[in-house]
Amino acid sequence: MKQGFRQSMAWLHTWAGLLLGWLLYLIFVTGTAGYLDTEIDRWMRPEAPAASTNVDSASAAQTGVAWLRREVSNGRRWSLSLPADRNSPYLYLFWQDADGVRDNTRIDLATGEPFTVRDTGGGQTLYQMHWRLHYLPGSITDWLISLATLFMLVAMVTGIIVHKKIFKDFFTFRSGKGQRSWLDAHNALSVLTMPFQLMITYSGLIFMMFSCMPLIINAVYGFDDGSRDRFFDEAFPSSAVGAPAGKPAELIKLAGPLAEARRRWGSDGISRLSVHHPGDANARIRLRGPDARQPMGDPPELVFDGRTGELLAAYGPETTVIDATRDAFLGLHEGLFAGPFVRVLYLVSGLLGTGMVATGLVLWTVKRREKLAKTRSGSPRGLVLVERLNIGTVVGLPVGIAAYFWANRLLPPDFVGRAAWEVHAMFIAWALMLTHAAARPRARAWIEQLWIAAAAFALVPMVNALTTDRHLLNSLPAGDWIMAGFDLAMLGIGLATAAAALFVGRRIATANPARLKSAFDHFSPEEART
């Protein structure tokens, strides 16, 4: 088989993109939602008090430790994630008790007591599907995600090679021209966001590098069971805290270490505090400095003796070049450093990337359909399968996410396994949408699903209004921008989807009948089955 370089690249682009396209779509959707993870968290926990940002981190730490001293005095380890900004809006405590059992709670700084919230997966569970998927063990998902990321990079690079007129067509979108329009849209979405897409895909691979290239570790550290642990211990040394002495000793007051940390990092600079073996002679207090203000570099850390209060070690933010490079890529990927404006840019780039995957998937079917309609030979089975999966995923997955939000509001508070059922609701809704896509004629399936999605999203603010007090009529006057923003965003997505449904409906109604025949009826699923 002899063919040009560009043809082989085009082939690779087509199939690398298609094969894991639906998985990539899920990764893009959940990853984009992840840029608003804590905002979604807060909407999904409407009982939570106002966020305690702009507080003095040292006094927040005192409040948390006071609670832990009282409630978990004989714990093995206490950790406090201190409220700082959107990334950590609350004082969050997690600990291991004397038996090593882990637990956690959030503290209302106004009362110094935990606040109870509904059992929910929140924005974090949604965001974690970005790299953990769901229902599958990590050993499988690591490989799936690595493979999908690798395919994505291949699709990016081959796409750039195949695209002949990157600069000439830079601003080009010709609407109403079938395949041409889909190609224009796919090109525009990919080219205009290329720096972001290359960064996000390459850094995604860096996230997965220990899964993608496990043998490199084995080559140096051996193949035995402990080899990976030895590697991680050496590559990412954690400040050693040692074993407990077994002799009880009073834990010092934290004012001293906190004052030292405050002197170094400022009043809002402490991001995390942990106490190892509280009440033991070998107690250690670790304080971590400002997090996520720059894409690069681990935060600095201070370690104090918990009995004497002596400063034992201070780790600076400096790292090796290799470590800093990795941190920079991971930091760019997560965008934790992004303030509101840059966060919006991340969000837009993520949405456009989602559109890039979706248009690529649709383009495959449009091309194949036109080719089949022209030659009137060949099996349409693959085409029908891809078309149905496209509808049920491109529209169906977002409907699933809307169902996740509905479940958050509608499941009773004492429902057993509530958080798990929120996720089940999402996947059940998605499965229903896939079934619907398989059962209905293609054009109808698109329109109907778009209308379902429009209703599912646009009604979220209403479901919120019927089940909580923090609805738009209250949140808008109160300037509660997290709740109002979420509701308005849902309304916006709903309206945009309704507009899309109207547009598709009108397109089909006004299309030239002959073309309509070839485009929509020629390959019905019934025909494909025979």
Place this chain on the structure above:
Amino acid sequence: MTVWLPLVAALLACAGMLLLALAMDRHRKQLLPRAGRVSRPYRATLRSAALTLLALSLLASARQWGAAIGVVGWFGLLTIGALVMLAWLAALGARRHQPARRSHNG
């Protein structure tokens, strides 16, 4: 940190993209139907002016967010600028496909 500086950076990015489009014959015709083809030196001038605006946008981003995050934000702004331009040109293109209606209005 100011509110207007990111907006200035965004506007500079849009303006830069507009000049880049004006330097391309196809889009020049869409934006300025009565203007003729652009001469080579004029095209070069347009492009340098465009690059200057984009560079100023980078400067504004860097001033707002610092060098490291400024570059990240600037890439996002370039995307927005190009997207605005693409949407505008697509709208112009769609309008050109309906010449009858247009002559009624004019």
